[in-house]
Amino acid sequence: MKNRITGAEALMQALIHEGVTTIFGYPGGGIMPVFDALYDHRDDFRQILVRHEQGAAHAAQGYARSSGRVGVCLVTSGPGATNTITGISDAMLDSTPIVVISGQVGATALGTDAFQEVDFVCITQPICKWSYQIRRAEDIAWAVARAFYIAGSGRPGPVVLDFAKNAQTAMVDFEPAQLPIQRGFIPVPEHSDEAIRRAAALIDGAQRPLLLAGQGIELAGAQEELLQFVEKTGIPVGCTLLGLSTLPSGHPLRQGMLGMHGNLAPNVKTNECDVLIAVGMRFDDRVTGRLASYARQAKVIHLDIDPSEIGKNVPVDVAVTGDCKVTLARLTEAVRPAEHREWVESFGLYHQMEDERVVIPAIHPAEGPLKMGEVARRVSELAGDAAILVTDVGQNQMMSARYFRYARPRSIITSGGLGTMGFGLPAAIGATFGAPERIVCLFVGDGGIQMSLQELGTIMESGAPVKIVLLNNNYLGNVRQWQELFFHHRYSCTPMMNPDYGMIASAYGIPSRTVSERGYLDDAVREMLRTPGAFLLQAAVEEEENVMPMTPPGADVDQMLPFTDPATPAETWKRNFIH
Amino acid sequence: MEKKLYTLIVHSEHMAGLLNQITAVFTRRQINIESLNVSASSIEGIHRYTITAWADEDTIAKVTLQIAKKIDVLQAQYYLDSEIFMQEIALYKLSTPLLMANPEICEIIRRNDAPIIETNPVYTVVEKAGRTAETEQLRRDLTAFDCLLQYVNSGRIAVTRSSEEHLTDFLKTLNE
Numbered sequence: 001m002k003n004r005i006t007g008a009e010a011l012m013q014a015l016i017h018e019g020v021t022t023i024f025g026y027p028g029g030g031i032m033p034v035f036d037a038l039y040d041h042r043d044d045f046r047q048i049l050v051r052h053e054q055g056a057a058h059a060a061q062g063y064a065r066s067s068g069r070v071g072v073c074l075v076t077s078g079p080g081a082t083n084t085i086t087g088i089s090d091a092m093l094d095s096t097p098i099v100v101i102s103g104q105v106g107a108t109a110l111g112t113d114a115f116q117e118v119d120f121v122c123i124t125q126p127i128c129k130w131s132y133q134i135r136r137a138e139d140i141a142w143a144v145a146r147a148f149y150i151a152g153s154g155r156p157g158p159v160v161l162d163f164a165k166n167a168q169t170a171m172v173d174f175e176p177a178q179l180p181i182q183r184g185f186i187p188v189p190e191h192s193d194e195a196i197r198r199a200a201a202l203i204d205g206a207q208r209p210l211l212l213a214g215q216g217i218e219l220a221g222a223q224e225e226l227l228q229f230v231e232k233t234g235i236p237v238g239c240t241l242l243g244l245s246t247l248p249s250g251h252p253l254r255q256g257m258l259g260m261h262g263n264l265a266p267n268v269k270t271n272e273c274d275v276l277i278a279v280g281m282r283f284d285d286r287v288t289g290r291l292a293s294y295a296r297q298a299k300v301i302h303l304d305i306d307p308s309e310i311g312k313n314v315p316v317d318v319a320v321t322g323d324c325k326v327t328l329a330r331l332t333e334a335v336r337p338a339e340h341r342e343w344v345e346s347f348g349l350y351h352q353m354e355d356e357r358v359v360i361p362a363i364h365p366a367e368g369p370l371k372m373g374e375v376a377r378r379v380s381e382l383a384g385d386a387a388i389l390v391t392d393v394g395q396n397q398m399m400s401a402r403y404f405r406y407a408r409p410r411s412i413i414t415s416g417g418l419g420t421m422g423f424g425l426p427a428a429i430g431a432t433f434g435a436p437e438r439i440v441c442l443f444v445g446d447g448g449i450q451m452s453l454q455e456l457g458t459i460m461e462s463g464a465p466v467k468i469v470l471l472n473n474n475y476l477g478n479v480r481q482w483q484e485l486f487f488h489h490r491y492s493c494t495p496m497m498n499p500d501y502g503m504i505a506s507a508y509g510i511p512s513r514t515v516s517e518r519g520y521l522d523d524a525v526r527e528m529l530r531t532p533g534a535f536l537l538q539a540a541v542e543e544e545e546n547v548m549p550m551t552p553p554g555a556d557v558d559q560m561l562p563f564t565d566p567a568t569p570a571e572t573w574k575r576n577f578i579h
Numbered sequence: 580m581e582k583k584l585y586t587l588i589v590h591s592e593h594m595a596g597l598l599n600q601i602t603a604v605f606t607r608r609q610i611n612i613e614s615l616n617v618s619a620s621s622i623e624g625i626h627r628y629t630i631t632a633w634a635d636e637d638t639i640a641k642v643t644l645q646i647a648k649k650i651d652v653l654q655a656q657y658y659l660d661s662e663i664f665m666q667e668i669a670l671y672k673l674s675t676p677l678l679m680a681n682p683e684i685c686e687i688i689r690r691n692d693a694p695i696i697e698t699n700p701v702y703t704v705v706e707k708a709g710r711t712a713e714t715e716q717l718r719r720d721l722t723a724f725d726c727l728l729q730y731v732n733s734g735r736i737a738v739t740r741s742s743e744e745h746l747t748d749f750l751k752t753l754n755e
Contacts, residue, residue, distance in 0.1 A: 125596060307644055
């Protein structure tokens with residue numbers, strides 16, 4: 001049944017047809033007809049008014065990552081649109097499905113440098129999956145259907161719809177579109193039986209296999225398939241930062257986090273294994289360290305939905321393209337049951353070394369100021385290891401990711417690829433709407449919180465129950481750490497004067513507490529968790545604590561501080577980055 | 580790895596903005612495009628790009644996959660010169676008085692089987708179709724007489740030597 005309505009109303013109908021229930025947005029001149037139509041749909045959509053358009057994009061990301069659904073943000077033309085660019089880039093690198101709908105000047109004014117006109121399609125083409133300008137109301141049904149299909153299918157990612165004002169106001173006979181076959185977008189490549197056979201043969205013959213679990217497993221909903229595969233084969237697992245909740249923290253085969261600030265054992269064992277099985281991960285440089293020495297001894301099997309990831313950074317012996325929910329299950333059928341007890345036990349020595357020198361001092365310090373790691377571990381434990389961890393970027397991110405424990409899928413939301421400071425607070429707001437039944441704990445530093453501080457207003461207005469844990473060390477801590485290690489302690493622009501965060505929270509009506517003594521930590525965390533709604537817990541932590549262990553940038557993956565010669569990092573840095 | 584001249588053949592939907600996206604893949608990897616030709620293909624609604632670039636095989640393979648991944652790109656493949664039939668066309672605008680004064684120029688044009696498509700008292704336009712080396716050689720020969728007023732060379736166009744038709748097969752599979 002067709003009905004004649006405005007383009008703006010047609011957008012509403014199309015969004016309802018796609019099952020959208022939540023919109024993160026900010027109005028302005030170029031999108032006013034759409035916000036006017038939205039006024040009649042207050043019962044159909046939760047409309048979350050953010051305080052900056054970058055916040056809308058990150059909130060849509062948080063919503064998508066926590067729920068598995070496509071996040072939507074709605075902004076005006078010009079600056080409203082350009083403010084979302086960081087979020088779009090972040091979503092592209094971290095494969096997060098969002099649809100950004102931006103206003104645009106009318107079609108006749110395009111190209112005339114009209115007020116708040118920006119060539120948003122051209123700007124966003126390199127940083128999103130698909131960017132399309134709707135110039136005619138007749139295109140709305142098709143464009144919206146295609147946008148949601150592309151954003152959410154295959155390897156997910158961001159899509160931009162640039163909505164010209166004339167198309168918002170024109171009248172159109174609207175009917176939701178049925179998409180024909182999209183011959184220019186094959187979301188899931190077919191897997192080959194031969195590849196499964198070859199992969200299974202390598203795995204059956206392996207003496208020291210290691211599996212790297214990435215976010216692709218979360219995106220495919222393949223946590224159960226992963227569990228069945230590793231339990232049948234007895235293969236130990238290292239998780240990427242974004243893949244930390246693919247396998248529960250307590251699982252005996254889970255060997256911790258990979259990469260620069262990951263755990264010692266899986267990093268060392270990467271360069272000892274004979275078969276490396278990478279699932280839904282892309283060999284980011286933060287995972288691999290120096291590529292020339294990365295897992296050179298191993299046969300590499302790569303399972304990924306995106307054929308362009310195969311061999312991009314690391315040469316691959318067997319490529320298994322396809323949906324890993326299917327390919328992992330096929331592989332489980334094809335392999336023989338095995339145990340690799342000695343090999344798995346050999347990780348223990350490195351865990352013990354790391355526990356003694358890094359973990360125990362970080363989470364059970366006997367004296368001195370509060371440490372970031374102990375705060376993260378206690379928050380996780382007192383939340384029953386069931387919370388969603390949202391992080392900002394920097395030391396707060398690495399410490400909380402390392403010391404949180406993960407019992408359920410989709411339990412970590414962090415900016416991995418782009419490393420966006422300011423991501424955490426709005427993403428956490430989005431996560432509370434994506435998974436309203438779960439506790440959402442944000443870990444953020446005193447630098448990052450100030451990049452999105454205005455979103456406390458969104459929390460105040462929407463009631464988003466974000467448990468904000470502010471690890472305040474009065475530094476831009478991660479940069480300071482690099483300055484200490486690689487730039488001779490020259491703390492250029494990293495010490496930071498901070499405002500009174502308690503007063504700021506109070507101004508927004510958010511209860512808060514500051515804790516600086518170990519003896520009060522548990523009580524403060526409990527108060528945060530039992531207080532209904534949002535809460536700001538400020539932890540005054542040790543100012544010059546370093547995140548350890550650490551593979552210095554450009555170093556071999558298994559050469560981690562503090563277990564390597566302390567003279568090495570500065571030399572490595574010099575060799576690879578200065579000269 | 581050794582750099583060679585590769586020819587990429589890309590097929591896409593006829594959508595605005597795709598050329599930008601395809602060339603951006605080369606730009607990100609700092610690869611210069613040597614020639615680029617875009618035209619309608621034999622199948623309605625599908626455009627064909629023929630792109631040449633110098634690169635090593637590892638890089639061109641990655642570039643090709645990243646192009647193939649773009650929404651609305653149907654297929655992308657890369658080839659060496661030995662795997663394709665290729666042709667390009669060049670136009671040479673010559674000074675007619677100099678042409679008349681130098682019989683050797685006429686001889687060169689005759690030897691190249693290059694048709695004259697316009698002549699008047701001021702200038703003469705000559706056309707030459709062939710491989711890059713041939714059109715380039717004629718340019719050099721004419722330049723030696725200082726008679727060349729303008730020169731333009733089209734991008735390469737190419738068809739594959741293989742008897743497999745990737746695009747047709749792909750579309751057939753989709754329809755099934």
